[in-house]
Amino acid sequence: MQTVKFEELELSKEIKNAVEDMGFEEATPIQTEAIPYMLEGRDVIGQAQTGTGKTAAFGIPILEMLDSKIKKPQALILCPTRELAIQVAEEIKKLSKYKRSIKNLPVYGGQSIERQIKSLKRGVHIIIGTPGRVMDHMRRGTLKTDNITKVVLDEADVMLDMGFRDDIETILKGIPKDRQTIFFSATMPKPILDLTKKYQKNPEFVKVVHKELTVPSIEQIYFEVKESIKLEVLSRLLDMYNPKLSLVFCNTKKRVDELVTQLQARGYFADALHGDMNQAKRNRVMDKFRNGIVEVLVATDVAARGIDVDDVEVVFNFDLPRDEEYYVHRIGRTGRAGKTGRAFSFVVGKEIYRLKDIKRYTKTKIARQSIPTLSDVEGIKTSIFLDDLRTTLDEGNFEKYVKYIDRLLEEDYTSIDIAAALMKITMEKENKEEIEVDNDLQNTGAEPGMVRLFINIGKKHKIRPGDVVGAIAGETGMSGKLIGTIDIYDKFTFVEVPKEYARDVLMIMKNNQIKGKKINIEPANAK
Numbered sequence: 001m002q003t004v005k006f007e008e009l010e011l012s013k014e015i016k017n018a019v020e021d022m023g024f025e026e027a028t029p030i031q032t033e034a035i036p037y038m039l040e041g042r043d044v045i046g047q048a049q050t051g052t053g054k055t056a057a058f059g060i061p062i063l064e065m066l067d068s069k070i071k072k073p074q075a076l077i078l079c080p081t082r083e084l085a086i087q088v089a090e091e092i093k094k095l096s097k098y099k100r101s102i103k104n105l106p107v108y109g110g111q112s113i114e115r116q117i118k119s120l121k122r123g124v125h126i127i128i129g130t131p132g133r134v135m136d137h138m139r140r141g142t143l144k145t146d147n148i149t150k151v152v153l154d155e156a157d158v159m160l161d162m163g164f165r166d167d168i169e170t171i172l173k174g175i176p177k178d179r180q181t182i183f184f185s186a187t188m189p190k191p192i193l194d195l196t197k198k199y200q201k202n203p204e205f206v207k208v209v210h211k212e213l214t215v216p217s218i219e220q221i222y223f224e225v226k227e228s229i230k231l232e233v234l235s236r237l238l239d240m241y242n243p244k245l246s247l248v249f250c251n252t253k254k255r256v257d258e259l260v261t262q263l264q265a266r267g268y269f270a271d272a273l274h275g276d277m278n279q280a281k282r283n284r285v286m287d288k289f290r291n292g293i294v295e296v297l298v299a300t301d302v303a304a305r306g307i308d309v310d311d312v313e314v315v316f317n318f319d320l321p322r323d324e325e326y327y328v329h330r331i332g333r334t335g336r337a338g339k340t341g342r343a344f345s346f347v348v349g350k351e352i353y354r355l356k357d358i359k360r361y362t363k364t365k366i367a368r369q370s371i372p373t374l375s376d377v378e379g380i381k382t383s384i385f386l387d388d389l390r391t392t393l394d395e396g397n398f399e400k401y402v403k404y405i406d407r408l409l410e411e412d413y414t415s416i417d418i419a420a421a422l423m424k425i426t427m428e429k430e431n432k433e434e435i436e437v438d439n440d441l442q443n444t445g446a447e448p449g450m451v452r453l454f455i456n457i458g459k460k461h462k463i464r465p466g467d468v469v470g471a472i473a474g475e476t477g478m479s480g481k482l483i484g485t486i487d488i489y490d491k492f493t494f495v496e497v498p499k500e501y502a503r504d505v506l507m508i509m510k511n512n513q514i515k516g517k518k519i520n521i522e523p524a525n526a527k
């Protein structure tokens with residue numbers, strides 16, 4: 001994987017700063033290859049999978065090459081759908097943060113055309129649109145193509161699949177021939193190659209291919225989570241498996257720093273490793289990690305590349321990697337030197353499709369698991385404790401304690417009771433905090449087996465029981481039937497949920513929304 005840092009590309013300060021703010025550390029392979037050709041003014045065909053940063057691959061050179069003083073469209077980006085057009089427009093907006101005079105505008109069907117015309121009249125440099133609406137504007141003369149020197153067909157394969165071929169040809173024919181024509185696509189079926197032949201001049205074909213890589217035989221698991229509960233799930237998994245050393249991957253430096261702060265606040269021995277740190281600082285962190293002073297190392301892909309630690313027990317993909325190859329690199333950090341390893345990946349929403357790509361690429365099994373409940377955590381903790389106990393029993397060397405136990409036996413306690421009581425003390429010392437939280441749930445004035453929760457919205461906010469059931473069931477995945485009594489007052493609501501779900505409901509609904517309104521939720525006080 002040949003990649004470069006953004007500093008090594010010949011880019012303006014404005015772009016470098018924007019990219020820095022976005023938390024990008026290194027150009028992705030497709031960016032590394034495509035950006036220089038585009039800057040030379042060449043036609044490019046770029047092929048790389050979803051999530052590999054194709055938007056910036058064409059967005060950056062476009063922003064670099066525009067003349068902001070000419071207040072007319074100079075670049076046209078065609079996207080298959082409204083959502084994609086908006087996404088691309090947002091990414092370009094972020095990239096142009098320090099090139100404030102550059103204006104971009106998404107145009108798509110379904111939005112008032114008058115509003116778009118008004119914006120177009122005010123002067124726009126980059127148009128991002130769906131083929132139908134772009135054609136419409138060209139026909140009306142509201143989109144003048146005279147100054148367009150760059151056309152990008154983003155997700156070209158999808159546009160052809162959606163039947164946009166004729167529209168695309170009409171648009172391309174309506175734009176001055178003296179232009180740069182760029183195709184980006186995840187796949188390159190023949191119809192696209194036909195189009196490139198017809199409309200491009202001596203294009204450079206940039207294809208990011210994957211090397212075959214061997215995946216270590218480690219246990220690979222994924223969890224479907226929401227962004228907002230990733231931290232909690234990570235904490236539970238860390239508590240459950242209690243790995244000596246674990247490596248957590250985030251996609252940007254910013255995310256690394258945020259997560260380290262949050263983990264440290266929760267009492268984990270966590271530290272960061274990323275490209276912003278100088279070599280001396282990195283070495284210090286790595287030494288601490290090797291010696292177990294840092295137990296959870298949170299890193300970006302780039303920074304982790306040189307890590308040579310054999311005892312990493314668990315790798316977490318806190319953010320799913322953008323690239324299949326990264327996945328293999330990441331999980332290859334565990335299960336080394338014949339040791340067993342685990343890889344846990346968090347998958348949010350549509351990322352499930354990227355996970356499918358990863359599975360296909362790695363040809364391995366990545367099994368889905370449901371988010372561990374607190375009783376799972378307790379179960380695993382107990383079995384880990386029993387394992388430790390067995391080891392201690394096998395190793396011996398506890399004779400000096402035997403006399404104390406003998407004394408207890410003389411006092412007529414049985415050995416089973418003594419062992420169980422010892423275990424209780426040990427386990428509860430660890431679980432103390434959780435038990436304190438549980439106390440909150442003991443006395444909420446609910447029916448037996450239920451917990452009553454307080455939510456700070458009510459009739460005034462036009463909340464009905466269905467909204468509460470829908471939100472809780474929808475967000476937590478529990479069946480709505482399990483939800484008990486709901487009392488809605490003017491400004492607040494009480495709802496009862498089964499005890500075993502209460503903590504999950506609290507965790508997931510905290511800072512979440514009901515009917516678009518941000519809520520607070522806590523255990524109710526007894527009536």
Ligand code: ADP
Nearest residue numbers: 024025026027028049050051052053054055056
């Ligand atoms: P594609 O079009 O190839 O599917 P996108 O352009 O939508 O991919 O990028 C996917 C995600 O990766 C976006 O969130 C984007 O901000 C991010 N991204 C792009 N380039 C980089 C980079 N060099 N480093 C880190 N993140 C990046």
Ligand code: MG
Nearest residue numbers: 054055154155
């Ligand atoms: Mg894209």
